[in-house]
Amino acid sequence: MKARIKTMPLCLTVNGEAKQWTIAPGDLLLDVLRRKGYFGVKRGCETGECGACTILLDGKPVNSCLMFAAQAEGSRILTIEGLARQDRLDPLQESFLDHGAVQCGFCTGGMILGAKALLERRPDPSEDEVREAMAGHFCRCTGYRKPVEAVLAVTRPKKVTS
Numbered sequence: 001m002k003a004r005i006k007t008m009p010l011c012l013t014v015n016g017e018a019k020q021w022t023i024a025p026g027d028l029l030l031d032v033l034r035r036k037g038y039f040g041v042k043r044g045c046e047t048g049e050c051g052a053c054t055i056l057l058d059g060k061p062v063n064s065c066l067m068f069a070a071q072a073e074g075s076r077i078l079t080i081e082g083l084a085r086q087d088r089l090d091p092l093q094e095s096f097l098d099h100g101a102v103q104c105g106f107c108t109g110g111m112i113l114g115a116k117a118l119l120e121r122r123p124d125p126s127e128d129e130v131r132e133a134m135a136g137h138f139c140r141c142t143g144y145r146k147p148v149e150a151v152l153a154v155t156r157p158k159k160v161t162s
């Protein structure tokens, strides 16, 4: 006889839209989001080190590879797909493009969400604070300087020192 796979409901808000999904208790949030089409949430290391899977959970950056989907019950999730408003990119997205801070783009969604959370908390961060916020996001392409410039430019143009 085949074992029946247990399922459970999950109610949450993703990018401003209420969702009611059916999940398995052991599903990771990363897997559920990608299954539902949020491919901006990247699957990288799956061990909480690279930051590619970052989402904002009730405004805080979280590695979705380290969290069961069930733990997100009732929460507000923002993925990179939800950042633009009515076809207008978020200023951080614009700035990343303007500063050449996007290359392969694999890390970019997580990085921008990490920066978004930082700017909510610290609207005028120092360069060190931006670098610290970026430290949890591995980028193989940019060398970090351009992303840091891009974040600082949103609040204080030309603040980066050489």
Ligand code: FES
Residues within 6 Å of the ligand: 042, 043, 044, 045, 046, 047, 048, 049, 050, 051, 052, 053, 054, 063, 064, 065, 066
């Ligand atoms: S995939 Fe989650 S931190 Fe790397």
Ligand code: FES
Residues within 6 Å of the ligand: 101, 102, 103, 104, 105, 106, 107, 108, 138, 139, 140, 141, 142
């Ligand atoms: S832009 Fe390629 S990993 Fe960051």
